[in-house]
Amino acid sequence: SFLSFSKSFNFFVSLILIYGAIYFSVLFFTTLFHIPTAEAFDRKAQEVSSLQYFSKLITQVLDFDELTETVTDITTKVSNADASWIIWKENDDFVPIANNNIGFVDSDLINKFILRKVSWDDLNETTFLKLTGFDELIKVSKLYKALAVSPLKAHGKVKGLLVAIRKDETRFNEEDKNAIDTFSDYASVAIENSGLLEESIEKERLEKELDVAREIQKKILPETNPIYDGLEISSVFIPAFEVGGDFYDFFEISKTKLGFVIADVSGKGISAAFIMAEVKGIFESLSKIIESPKEILIKANDILKHTLDDKTFVSAVYGLIDIKRGQMKISRAGHCPVILLRNDIAQSVKPSGIGLGISEVDQFKEHLDEVIIELEENDTIVLYTDGITEAKNENLDDFGEKYFTELLLENRNKIADEISKKVIQEVTMFSHNHSQYDDITLVILKWKQKIKTDGDKKWQNSTHQL
Structure with missing residues (x-):
């Protein structure tokens, strides 16, 4: 009977071991496929370093053109995009500026599509758009598939749109959205600071000019x-x-x-x-x-x-x-x-x-x-x-x-x-x-x-x- 009990116990233990092996194997492979790859690690590192770099730019003296070019360059890297640019509002015109890896003719054509699809004043976060249904896409020199648009704000008003675009079928995902949202917030602050700095420099220049003019006027009377x-x-x-x-x-x-x-x-x-x-x-x-x-x-x-x-x-x-x-x-x-x-x-x-x-x-x-x-x-x-x-x-x-x-x-x-x-x-x-x-x-x-x-x-x- 002892032998009989031992055989039954051994069989039970064997089942437990088999079940455990299967469970842990499944758990292992599931975990394995969810571990970030080296590429993902590199991308996260790129995002962090870019945000750190940009946080320094906010307090640095940069002219508007240099700053916007830096914004689009980093956007291309952070979002793993093929190109990037900014749609900027000048009076009543919407013009592409700081183009990165895309020509002005192409970006101007795509701007028309974007401005038909999004509400300039109401855009509060990054939006993904498919270029399907874009009739003038054939005029664009490269075949782009997907794009992301994020608002650049100052004093609560949209001053520009940050655009990232891809040529392949890989669409922007939620992770891309979070990265672009965060970066556009930093970029908005930096651009606003740049504008305030330019205004301050211009104001100081005008005040000095006025001082000189008053002095001349005083002396000639x-x-x-x-x-x-x-x-x-x-x-x-x-x-x-x-x-x-x-x-x-x-x-x-x-x-x-x-x-x-x-x-x-x-x-x-x-x-x-x-x-x-x-x-x-x-x-x-x-x-x-x-x-x-x-x-x-x-x-x-x-x-x-x-x-x-x-x-x-x-x-x-x-x-x-x-x-x-x-x-x-x-x-x-x-x-x-x-x-x-x-x-x-x-x-x-x-x-x-x-x-x-x-x-x-x-x-x-x-x-x-x-x-x-x-x-x-x-x-x-x-x-x-x-x-x-x-x-x-x-x-x-x-x-x-x-x-x-x-x-x-x-x-x-x-x-x-x-x-x-x-x-x-x-x-x-x-x-x-x-x-x-x-x-x-x-x-x-x-x-x-x-x-x-x-x-x-x-x-x-x-x-x-x-």
């Missing part, structure tokens, strides 16, 4: 106003933040003659400031050899026509006061009218003339006039730039010539400095809820009957800058 017996002069200059092209100056022709100019250069910033400096030099030189305002503007136009580009011009008024005769001559080159306050009337003195630097000498000369004003007691001559009349309020209404003229008439009996002060006060109050876009320049000349014929001259501190 007169530090003092001349005073002659029988003549009051007030000048006010308020620069805009962006630096416009306003300019004014006074020229001592002789002891009994005073030249003056007010001008406005088209454009803003450093270029306008340099042109202002050039204009100052031109008028300063010409005023020493020519008395006629008309002839001075003709010569100035001849010079500026050869130095200014086609998009730039200068409007100006040049005048000459003869203290001894009580006479003023004025010519105008496309500038704001000169306002003459006499008794209770405001007259617009508007001799014809074209802006400097626009037309050739003959045409400019043909359209240029010179007027003579015989000055009377308490005559007030007002010269200004459009920074006053075009000052805006919060409703974008202009201060306007009508209100400006009414304001001058109301204050006509005051001294020149008080008239200037009142005008600037009203303009400031009118536009206090709207930023000052243009320079404000105001020059007021008030004629008094009592004069000294010897032209005795004094100088006072100017109020040219508030």
